[in-house]
Amino acid sequence: MSVISPVMHRPVSPEGAVPAESFDMRLSRYGLKLVRGRTRTLQVNVGYLCDLLCRHCHLDAGPERGEVMDAETMNDVIAYASRVRFETVDITGGAPELAPGIRPFLARLAPLTGKLILRTNLVALREAAASGLMQSCRELGVALAASFPSTHPAQADAQRGAGFWEKGIEVLRDLNRLGYGCPGSGLTLDLVVNPTGAYLPGSEGQAEKTFKQRLARHGIVFNGLCSFANVPLGRYRSWLEESGNLAPYFKTLQERFNPATVEGLMCRSLISVSWDGALYDCDFNIAAGLPLGLTKTHVSSMADLPGEGAAITTGDHCYACTAGAGFT
Amino acid sequence: METYYDPKDLEGFRDIGKDAPELAGKFFDYYAAVFAEGELTEREKALIALAVAHAVQCPYCIDAYTRACLEKGSNLAEMTEAVHVATAIRGGASLVHGVQMRKIVERISL
Numbered sequence: 001m002s003v004i005s006p007v008m009h010r011p012v013s014p015e016g017a018v019p020a021e022s023f024d025m026r027l028s029r030y031g032l033k034l035v036r037g038r039t040r041t042l043q044v045n046v047g048y049l050c051d052l053l054c055r056h057c058h059l060d061a062g063p064e065r066g067e068v069m070d071a072e073t074m075n076d077v078i079a080y081a082s083r084v085r086f087e088t089v090d091i092t093g094g095a096p097e098l099a100p101g102i103r104p105f106l107a108r109l110a111p112l113t114g115k116l117i118l119r120t121n122l123v124a125l126r127e128a129a130a131s132g133l134m135q136s137c138r139e140l141g142v143a144l145a146a147s148f149p150s151t152h153p154a155q156a157d158a159q160r161g162a163g164f165w166e167k168g169i170e171v172l173r174d175l176n177r178l179g180y181g182c183p184g185s186g187l188t189l190d191l192v193v194n195p196t197g198a199y200l201p202g203s204e205g206q207a208e209k210t211f212k213q214r215l216a217r218h219g220i221v222f223n224g225l226c227s228f229a230n231v232p233l234g235r236y237r238s239w240l241e242e243s244g245n246l247a248p249y250f251k252t253l254q255e256r257f258n259p260a261t262v263e264g265l266m267c268r269s270l271i272s273v274s275w276d277g278a279l280y281d282c283d284f285n286i287a288a289g290l291p292l293g294l295t296k297t298h299v300s301s302m303a304d305l306p307g308e309g310a311a312i313t314t315g316d317h318c319y320a321c322t323a324g325a326g327f328t
Numbered sequence: 329m330e331t332y333y334d335p336k337d338l339e340g341f342r343d344i345g346k347d348a349p350e351l352a353g354k355f356f357d358y359y360a361a362v363f364a365e366g367e368l369t370e371r372e373k374a375l376i377a378l379a380v381a382h383a384v385q386c387p388y389c390i391d392a393y394t395r396a397c398l399e400k401g402s403n404l405a406e407m408t409e410a411v412h413v414a415t416a417i418r419g420g421a422s423l424v425h426g427v428q429m430r431k432i433v434e435r436i437s438l
Contacts, residue, residue, distance in 0.1 A: 150403055152404050155403055155404055195398065195399075199395055199398045200399050201399065201401075202370075202399045202401045203370070203400070203401070206369060206370070206401055
C-alpha cells in the first residue's frame, strides 16, 4: 500500500540543524561504496574569476577572485592530457573565457581529446568575443555548455544577476548565427539548467522540451539540456543559510537519495584539476577543499589515470549528486 | 503564535491512514495514479493541481504544488497564469449567479 503520495510527502520547513546522517553513513546503510571506475574525462577549472556573481555558485566565483590558472599550470595540464588521452576534456571556472591564455590553451587541448567542452556563462563569452574566442571555438569544434537556468526572465536574472536574460538571449542568437546548436553543423550547444532556488530539478527530457519550445519563440535553437541540482557549497550555501532553507534543502536531498545513481555518478569517471594544478575527484570537492585521496597531488606529478577502485572523497554535499536522477 | 495551519502538520499526513488503512490505501493509490504521466504530462498536472489548490485555498496543497511545479520545470509566469485561471473560474462562478439575482429581481419587481 502506498501510504502517501510522493508529491504530498514533501518537506515543510523543518527547523534545526542539517540532519545527522552523513553521506558516507547513508552509503553504508545501503551497502554501497563510492569508488573510481575508469576515468574518461579531464575537467579543468581554470579559476574563480567571473564577471557574474551567480547566487547558486558553489565556488564563490566573481570579479574580485584572483585565483586563475597560470601559463605554467596550463602547460602541465596539456602535458597530462598528452600523457593520458581522455575521451573528454571539460573546461570550467569561474568564467573560463576570462582566463588569460584561454584561446591557445583550447587550441593545444583540442587535438588531444575526442571532445573538448567549454562551459560558458554566455555573458563572458560575449565580452571575450572581441578577442575572437567564439570564432576560435567554432574553428576548433569546441562544444559549448551554456548556463541558462530558466525560460522566465525574472527567474534567470534572480540567479545570475540583473540583465543576464537579455544578454544571454543575444549571445545564444550570436552562437546560432555561427552555427552552434544548428542541425547538421556539428557545433554542439548544450544548455545547463540549475534550479533558481532551494528545490530540485525535474525531468531533464521534459525540461529540454519546454526550453526548446520557449526559446524557439526567441528564434533560438540548441542541442541538448542537462539539469543538475544545486550543490550546497559556496555562495549557494550562504544563501541557503541566510534564507532559512539549508535544513529543508538537505532534508529534501536526503529524502530523494536514489541509490541507483551511485554507479553512474560523474566523479567515478572524471578527474578534476584546480586552477593551481591540484587534483580532485570533482569540481564540488574543489569548493569543499577535499583533494583526491585527501592529499594534494599536482597534475605534473600524475603519471597515469587515477587507479580504478580507489575511494572517492565524499562530503555531505554529495547528497546533491545522488538526489532524484542524480549527477551522472 | 498557534495556528490551525502549522506547516509541520503536513508531515502528519502520513499517519492519516491509521484506523482506516484500506480506505487510505485506495485513496493514495488513486492519487498516485492520477498524477502519473498520461495524456497530460506530470508538469501539466502539477499546474492544474496548483490552480485547484488556490481555488480550494488549501495551504498544504499550495506549498506542495508550488514546489512540485518548480521541480517539474514550470516557471513563475506559468504558475501565476494558472492561479489566474483558478481566480477567473471562482470569480466567474460568483458572477454567473448574478443571473439568479436578476431573475429574482425581475420576478418580484414592478
